[in-house]
Amino acid sequence: MKLIGKGKSKDIYRADNGDIVFEFTDRVTAFDGVKKAEYAHKGEVCCELATYWFKILEKESIHTHFKKKISTNRIRVANLNILPVEVIWRNYVAGSLWRRFERGEIKLPEGTDAREGAPIPNGMLEFTTKFETVDRPVNTEEIINSKWMTEDELINIGEMTRKINDIMFKRLLRKDIILADFKVEFGKTPKGKILLADEVGTPDGCRFWDKQAYVRGEFLSLDKDVFRKNKGDLSAAYLEIFDRITKD
Numbered sequence: 743m744k745l746i747g748k749g750k751s752k753d754i755y756r757a758d759n760g761d762i763v764f765e766f767t768d769r770v771t772a773f774d775g776v777k778k779a780e781y782a783h784k785g786e787v788c789c790e791l792a793t794y795w796f797k798i799l800e801k802e803s804i805h806t807h808f809k810k811k812i813s814t815n816r817i818r819v820a821n822l823n824i825l826p827v828e829v830i831w832r833n834y835v836a837g838s839l840w841r842r843f844e845r846g847e848i849k850l851p852e853g854t855d856a857r858e859g860a861p862i863p864n865g866m867l868e869f870t871t872k873f874e875t876v877d878r879p880v881n882t883e884e885i886i887n888s889k890w891m892t893e894d895e896l897i898n899i900g901e902m903t904r905k906i907n908d909i910m911f912k913r914l915l916r917k918d919i920i921l922a923d924f925k926v927e928f929g930k931t932p933k934g935k936i937l938l939a940d941e942v943g944t945p946d947g948c949r950f951w952d953k954q955a956y957v958r959g960e961f962l963s964l965d966k967d968v969f970r971k972n973k974g975d976l977s978a979a980y981l982e983i984f985d986r987i988t989k990d
């Protein structure tokens with residue numbers, strides 16, 4: 743195995759057969775790498791949760807690059823051509839959506855209350871750049887004009903993301919967890935088939951809120967917002983979300 747890259751939280755290797763191996767480390771970064779730390783168990787929790795969701799999504803006919811979990815913090819995946827956009831699905835107003843609204847840069851989708859934490863009635867799809875130093879929101883016109891994706895690929899990815907949301911949202915709600923939003927990435931096989939790539943359903947790439955706290959009017963984050971907003975011990979939050987998601 744040869745180390746071929748280091749992401750913000752994962753180390754990436756190429757296996758002898760051409761597959762890719764992700765090693766989930768304990769590193770955590772936020773604000774485009776400005777804030778950094780390490781937390782025990784983080785890598786294992788994200789590795790196990792990504793595996794958990796990849797398996798569920800595959801059963802529900804979402805095709806992914808996942809092949810096998812090969813150790814406590816490593817998975818083997820197919821080598822894809824990663825598309826240069828990150829795809830964000832939002833069920834609730836949070837994070838950068840709220841910040842852009844407060845700055846007066848955007849309107850919220852129709853029927854959405856102008857407050858942090860408000861539900862977005864039909865959900866909302868957004869795209870950001872992936873390979874620029876700072877992730878930047880992009881619209882579908884720029885994606886097509888830049889030839890990052892075709893119109894058909896965009897429609898396909900939008901439908902897959904909506905379906906991924908439906909599957910995760912329903913399962914999490916049964917565990918009293920609100921899936922406020924999440925980010926996914928996609929890649930293409932040499933034959934042009936689009937597969938879900940990177941990781942999915944981890945507290946690094948999703949906002950998970952405790953539902954009972956939300957009903958009381960509080961935000962109890964069980965995800966990377968604990969680190970972004972200095973809301974306590976990240977290891978404890980990650981272990982809690984891990985237990986709640988994986989224990990039936």
Ligand code: TMP
Pocket residue numbers: 830836837838839870877923924925946947948949
């Ligand atoms: P945002 O509110 O900061 O735009 O993030 C929306 C969701 O996407 C949130 O669950 C965090 C996730 N996300 C990532 O996983 N990686 C990223 O680089 C960004 C910008 C967001």
Ligand code: ASP
Pocket residue numbers: 750771772773774775776966970
């Ligand atoms: N800015 C994003 C975040 O806060 C991505 C990152 O830098 O990790 O999650």
